[in-house]
Amino acid sequence: MREQDQDDPGHQDTEPTKALAKKGKEEATAAGADLLKEYLPRTVQTNAGALSVVLGLISLAWTAYHIRKFSKYLEDLALELDCNDPTALAQLLEQHGDEEWCAENLDRGFRKMMEATDPIAKRCILLMVADYTKRKSLPDRAYRQIGSLMSESDEPMLRMILRIAEASSHHERAGIFTFVKYRQHRIAPGDPFRLGVVGPSVHPEVQLQIGEFDDLGEISESSALFEVFDVLVRTSFASTWFGDDSRVHPNLGPIGLVREHVGMLEPHQIKLMQRLKTYMDPVLRDRPPKPH
Incomplete structure (x- = not known):
């Protein structure tokens, strides 16, 4: 390899640039610590050292706006x-703020909160961060998947995902499809599409009968369902429905007519859905849906 020319302006600029970048980051981190101390709620007051690792992850682009957020x-x-002890987080930061699981959890959770635009999705992300914090767990693949799903979803999408998660919980595998119900043995133009879930039970002795499936009710727009599955597939919560697996084939019999096979949930994805459900259910369960 050719040695660097010491007179090369590009080489001469390398080390000073690195030094300036390092100094800039150190100054940004110090400024961030000062701003954080200024805006930090009294219930979470702690010393800057407890947040030093998190502050070390802060981007140079952070402003007072980001610090306030x-x-x-x-x-x-x-x-x-801990609703009964508002100092719980301050105590945790004092004890574990410089540990990887704590810093990574706070940093990654905040980034996903900033990416999300829907307040319901933000609250679900917060519940996930709190759960990992309580368990002192380092963010894993499921954390990243759930955070990515939430950051791309809004309340109507999350409600549909929750319906699918609940219906798929007692299936070993689950096929998601749309169908139209027969009225007097026929289908009329304009009849609403409905959402169905079918698949073998988690209990091997339970055999699926013709016409046996979960009817999740009407869907206002089929396009909304495909938007949901686009996100589910991209974040690996669901798979595209390929082939004609008899174990998940919706045989509706005299009940109605299948319109489209939307997607498939494999066993590992159903388990992941149940993880997701633990963060959505407390937020959505008692909250009335938005009016259309």
Whole structure:
């Protein structure tokens, strides 16, 4: 390899540039610590050292706006961790703020919160961060998948995903499809599409009968369902339905007519759906749907 020319302007600029970048990051981190101390809620007050690792992950592009958002994020997280003891998060940061599981959890969770635009999705992400914090768990693949799904979803999408998660929980594998119900043995133009889930039971002794499936009710727009499955497939919560597997083939008999096979949930995806459900259910269960 040819040695660098010491008179080469490009080479001469390398080390000073690195030094300036390092200095800039150090100054940004120090400024971030000062801003964080200024905006940090009293219930989460802690020393900057407890957040040093998280601050070390802060982008140079962070502004007072980001710091205020991060402070609000910590305040909300403190409430999720222990409503009866608002100092719980401050104590946790003092003890574990420099540990990888804590710093990664706070940092990755905040980034996903900033990416999400829907308040329901943001709350679900917060519940996930609180759960991993309580278990002192390092963010894993499921964490990244759930965070990515939430950041791309809004409340109507999450409600449909919750319906699918609940219906698929007692299946070994699950096929998701749309169908139209017969009325007097026929289908009329304009009859609404409905969402169905079919598949073998998690109990091998239970045999699927003709016309046996989960009817999840009407869907206002079939395009919305395909938007949901586009996100589910991209985040590996679901698979495209290929072939004609008899174990998940919806044989509706006299009940109705299958319109489209939308997607498939494999066993590992059904388990992941149940993880997802634990963060959606507390947020959506008692909340009335938005009016159309």
